[in-house]
Amino acid sequence: MNETKKVIKKCKRYAARLQSTKGVICSDKPGSNIILCNVGQATGLIKDDIINLLNILPSVKLKKFIAEKGESYSYLVFDSEASALTFYHNYNGRKCCNNDTYLYMCFVENVPNTEIICAQKDPEGLCIIEDFISKEEEEKLIEVFDWENEKPNLKNRQVRHFGYEFRYGSNDVDLDAPLSDKIPKDCNIFWTRLKKYDINLEPPDQLTVNKYIPGQGIPLHVDRHSPFGSTILSVSLGSSVVMDWRHHSGLNIPIDIPPRSMLIMQGAARYDWQHGIQPRTWDPIIDHRILEDGQRIKVVTSETRNRETRISLTFRWTRCGDCDCVYKTLCDTADVTSTSDLNDNVASNLEELHVHQVYEQISRHFSSTRHQAWPQVVGFVRDSPPGAVLLDLGAGNGKNILKRNDILQPAADCIRLDLLHAGIRDGCADVIICIAVIHHFSSQSRRIQAVATIARLLRSGGRALITVWAKDQTKSNYLCKKKENVIHNNSTVEVAGINLPVHENRTQFQHKDLLVPWKLRGVKEDKLADKPESTLLRFYHVFEEGELEQLCVSSELIVEKSFYDEGNWCVVCKKV
Amino acid sequence: MKLITHNMLTSKCLKGVITGYPLAITATVVKVSEVEYNPEFISRIIPKLDWEVLWKAADSIGHNEGLPPTIDPKFEDNEEFLRKAHKVLLEVEVEEGYLTCPESGRQFPITKGIPNMLLTEAEVQ
Numbered sequence: 001m002n003e004t005k006k007v008i009k010k011c012k013r014y015a016a017r018l019q020s021t022k023g024v025i026c027s028d029k030p031g032s033n034i035i036l037c038n039v040g041q042a043t044g045l046i047k048d049d050i051i052n053l054l055n056i057l058p059s060v061k062l063k064k065f066i067a068e069k070g071e072s073y074s075y076l077v078f079d080s081e082a083s084a085l086t087f088y089h090n091y092n093g094r095k096c097c098n099n100d101t102y103l104y105m106c107f108v109e110n111v112p113n114t115e116i117i118c119a120q121k122d123p124e125g126l127c128i129i130e131d132f133i134s135k136e137e138e139e140k141l142i143e144v145f146d147w148e149n150e151k152p153n154l155k156n157r158q159v160r161h162f163g164y165e166f167r168y169g170s171n172d173v174d175l176d177a178p179l180s181d182k183i184p185k186d187c188n189i190f191w192t193r194l195k196k197y198d199i200n201l202e203p204p205d206q207l208t209v210n211k212y213i214p215g216q217g218i219p220l221h222v223d224r225h226s227p228f229g230s231t232i233l234s235v236s237l238g239s240s241v242v243m244d245w246r247h248h249s250g251l252n253i254p255i256d257i258p259p260r261s262m263l264i265m266q267g268a269a270r271y272d273w274q275h276g277i278q279p280r281t282w283d284p285i286i287d288h289r290i291l292e293d294g295q296r297i298k299v300v301t302s303e304t305r306n307r308e309t310r311i312s313l314t315f316r317w318t319r320c321g322d323c324d325c326v327y328k329t330l331c332d333t334a335d336v337t338s339t340s341d342l343n344d345n346v347a348s349n350l351e352e353l354h355v356h357q358v359y360e361q362i363s364r365h366f367s368s369t370r371h372q373a374w375p376q377v378v379g380f381v382r383d384s385p386p387g388a389v390l391l392d393l394g395a396g397n398g399k400n401i402l403k404r405n406d407i408l409q410p411a412a413d414c415i416r417l418d419l420l421h422a423g424i425r426d427g428c429a430d431v432i433i434c435i436a437v438i439h440h441f442s443s444q445s446r447r448i449q450a451v452a453t454i455a456r457l458l459r460s461g462g463r464a465l466i467t468v469w470a471k472d473q474t475k476s477n478y479l480c481k482k483k484e485n486v487i488h489n490n491s492t493v494e495v496a497g498i499n500l501p502v503h504e505n506r507t508q509f510q511h512k513d514l515l516v517p518w519k520l521r522g523v524k525e526d527k528l529a530d531k532p533e534s535t536l537l538r539f540y541h542v543f544e545e546g547e548l549e550q551l552c553v554s555s556e557l558i559v560e561k562s563f564y565d566e567g568n569w570c571v572v573c574k575k576v
Numbered sequence: 577m578k579l580i581t582h583n584m585l586t587s588k589c590l591k592g593v594i595t596g597y598p599l600a601i602t603a604t605v606v607k608v609s610e611v612e613y614n615p616e617f618i619s620r621i622i623p624k625l626d627w628e629v630l631w632k633a634a635d636s637i638g639h640n641e642g643l644p645p646t647i648d649p650k651f652e653d654n655e656e657f658l659r660k661a662h663k664v665l666l667e668v669e670v671e672e673g674y675l676t677c678p679e680s681g682r683q684f685p686i687t688k689g690i691p692n693m694l695l696t697e698a699e700v701q
Contacts (some may be wrong), residue, residue: 348697387620389584413578413669416692421589421700423684423693425597428584428624 007093007104014038015106018073026106030085032078033111037104040074041067041304050076053087053096060086066111068302069282075111116300120253123245125267128255129197132235132262137189142237144186145209145311157216162207164318172227173206173318183207187313190235190262199264201231204315212241214307217279220246222330225271229317230325232270234263239308242283246274248329254300256286259310271327282306321472322544332510339498339513339541340444347443350495354515354539355440361536364523376565377435380465380572388430391457393419394437419450422457429457432464436568438551439468439540442513447541447551455556458575463560466552467570471509471542476567480506493537502537509542516540543569577691579633580665583625585691587677587684590699596677598629599684603637605672607689611662618662619652625665634664 014037015026024035039045045067054062064077078084088105096103133141147160159166162183164173183204191203206228210218223232236257245253257263265275285303290296328334339347359366373381384390395414417423419437432454441447454464473479492499493515501511516539519532548569549562561572587596627647634640641660651657675684675691682699685692 345697387617387624389621389624413581414690415577415581415585416690416694418694421695423586423589423596423695425584425586425588 003093011037011092011104011106014104018106022071022073024073024108025110027109029107030081030088031107031109032081032084033108034076034078034084034088034105035108035111036074036076037106038072039101039103040072042070042072043101045074047303049096053091057086057090059083064111066114066302067304068112068114069304075108077111112302114302118253118298118300119295120251122253122255123247123269123273125265126245126255126269126273127264127266128257129262129264130258131260132193133189133260135260138237138260141186141235141313142311144184145237145313146211157213157218158211160209162209163205166206166208171221171224175318175320183315187315190233190315194262194264201233202317204233204317206316206318208314208316210312210314212239212277212307212310212312214239214281214309215279217277220244220274220276222271222274223265223316225323225325225327225331226321226333227318229319230266230270231317232265233313233315234265235313235315236261236263237311237313239310240283240305241277241307241310242286244276244278245269246276247272248274254284254286254298268327271323271325272330274330280307320474339442339500342443342498344443344445346498347441347446350442350498350539351440351446354495354537358518358536358538362518362520365521366518368523374435374467374565376467376570377433377465380433381431384431389428390431390433391424391429393422393432393434393454393457419453420446422453424457426456427459427462430459430462432458432462434464434466436467436469438466438548439542440538442539442541451551451557452554455554455575460575462575463572464557464575465570465572466548467565467568468543468548469540470564470567470569471512471544473508473567475564478506478567479508495539500539503540511542512544513539513541545569577670577686577689578666579630579639579668579670580621580625581691582633582670582675583630585675585693587675587680587682587693589695590677590680590682593677593679596679598626598633599675599677601633601636601670601673601675603670603673603686605670606637606639607669607671608639608663608667609669611666613659613662615655615658615662618658618665621665622647622651622661630664634668637668637670639664639668 018024018026018035018037026035036050047065047067050065054060060083061079062076062083063079065074066077067074076084076087078087084107088107091103092105094103095101145160147158161179162181164175164178166173183206187207188203191201194201212218234257236259238259240256240258242254243257245251245255282304284300285305287299287301288296289299322333323331325331325334339350342350381390415424419434420441434450434454438447438450441450451466454466458464470476491502493502494500495515501514503509503511503514503516505517515537518536518538520534520536521530521532545564548571549559552559552571552573556576557573558576559571559573563570582599582601585597585599587593587599590596628645631640631643631645634643641664643657643660643664648654648657651661669689670686671689673686675686676682677684
């Protein structure tokens, strides 16, 4: 009797304190919710102990367990008042937990709802295979990959690379500098085992090992698209962790990554979602529940668990060239700014400012840098039959004119004209060359019109060589080694209401429609001045593979030959 | 501007103009310079030209060089004819002056030998 009174007294004291300090209102009237006044997260609550207590009482069903972070109390939500009462009568004031704690409890009407319900589906293309490796294999892998706790070599964690070094900053690898450390053979079990899950992959060639001690994380990121392939794998060793996934549409989804699991990122998960790990020593516990209507939901509970050291093995497949994904938002090579659909007046204005006026200003300097005809052009012109009429549309300084007197090269006789409204009679040319011109037309319809002019000017059976600048400059002399690591500053210039990216000269093109700087230098006595006087911006639409061909395939033209030459896409087409 | 080039120029791109051909030449400076003679080329190029237009153009700037207004069917064998045609086609150049559209009267200036066929956005079809 005395004992019961003591317990009741103690509970009342707790209730008063909870009310004054936390605003928790305890009730004398029994209900289905109970507050454990002295047991919570902060006291080192072990949920399993509570579960064990419940197991002894088979009739008692617990619906929810709420332990808020940093609090010394917790809530139990039962399915009924009867369950709550049974629990209360059995355990109130009793020593129930392993650490000799006596439980003191009260009834409460309301429980806090700090849970976050996450009804969205996991990112498409994300697959987690739990228990992908055994504990023994995990131990062995930790031996292979763990290292003594040195100072973090990154801001907030330690990394190691195999195959190729992952370059932070440009977020890619240098394919010309493979590491002597290849991916350890111990990893081979992964690829063979994945086949059982119908995932057939060649062995990857790049591995980054991250070691996260509790409190460390990694900011939200997407693995840069173009340097890596369509699958990325991550094997977790040691601690579990909650990884946050964010879609650019605003969705946020936390996902449990258990130890010994294999995480496979493909499709949208690989390309269209960012993922990261928050830098903290704990993670929320994520519950999976099935609603009455059968919908499966994920609940981020207010409960937490502590992190341990986690080692993650991230496997990637290196590649080069533009990314071919269909997810453009996070793609580093996708073309976000496109002028292709510009209305004709705007396009014409843009070209007036950033093509015509610029060439007018730079013509002397430009001409002084253009001495030799391209071998491909020379070859094409050389093959013209005697008596041929050759038009060089966009002749510049006439460097493409051959010393031949048996063909008519009106570029030897110059005409100023607009390719879109060329004042030349139909079908008068046997041969047309149009070198590095069409990439200056800013809209698709104007590029089509330019090609239509070429078709119109050719006589039936006549041939044209058309070249344009290629977006992919990897197989040309254009790229400057020293500029490989230049981080694109993404500067833009507004022209006619459109923000056009300004290209960093001698680097790979990041966009399809862009402004290319021309550092104008004076020309005196045929010599270039040392220092540029000013920088002018020329508009370019750089071409993807196949794009020029597509432009030239019309009812009047047949593409006979299509090739890449020194950073240019070239076609030879014939008028039907 | 050589007369062979003139043979190909048109102002058809102008709004409202149907053929725009041939353009009338008004020459203030005409230059004649020597160009290497290639009879094969001349023979092959002549059938591609509008001879009547060429002859009238040459005549209008006082350089018909005694050429006939129509071509003899066996012109390839006529050395004298080919030499004259060579001169008219390639050696005579209009340095300064202008071209005039036969329908609209729009003038296209010729400066330093280069006819400027550029049109404004408002002028085109």
